[in-house]
Amino acid sequence: MPYNLDIPGWMPEPELKILERLARTIPPGGAMLEVGPFCGRSSWCWSKSVDPSVSVTCVDIWDPVEHPFSPPAKTEAGAVSDADYGRTTHERGHWGTRENFDHYTSDCHNITAIRGHSPQDFGDWPHDSLDLVFLDGLHHNPGFHADVVHWYPRVKPGGILCGDDCARSHPDVLWTIDDFCKERSIAFTVERRIWTLRRPSGE
Secondary structure (H helix, E strand, O other), rough: OOOOOOOOOOOOOOHHHHHHHOOOOOOOEEEEEEOOOOHHHHHHHHHHOOOOOOOOEEEOOOOOOOOOOOOOEEEEEEEEEEOOOOOOOOOOOOOOOOHHHHHHHHEEEEEEEEOOOOOOOOOOOOOEEEEEEEOOOOOOOOOOHHHHHHHHHEEEEEEEEOOOOOOOOOOOHHHHHHHHHHHOOOOOOOOEEEEEEEOOOOO
């Protein structure tokens, strides 16, 4: 079970299991990138599910002022891990700070964390360099559309672009992915709220 339900976040256990399965498609020596890891609930899953030789880059603003949201993680003494939101302490809180991310992923030695706004701070990221990109940052446009358009060509041909919250509660995610794939005549799938598309090998 390569996921840690103690880490605060919004991703329920069944979706972490989907990430676990996607992670195992990345070849040894490969590379993946996650946008919007927050406290590292999904990052820990990626890190522990991929081959140890795979590099996992996590990018986020880690700024509770700009992103003043936190999950209802359990904080009471002796709380049992929550399968949906995690648990924490009153002292640590459940804010998406870089300090909390580093704390919760301290045993994930294949993670490299980079602070920045996606995609504008990552314009020089090389094309065709990543086996998988997972988008869980902005869920509204124009930001989400910008992430999709920016990171898609950074995925290797045959690689995977995927993300969370493809649901009616996040219509910009749902319709952006639908339109993006229609324009390119490629398929995408949705399992629970996880959307996945594969960049064609011939591109």
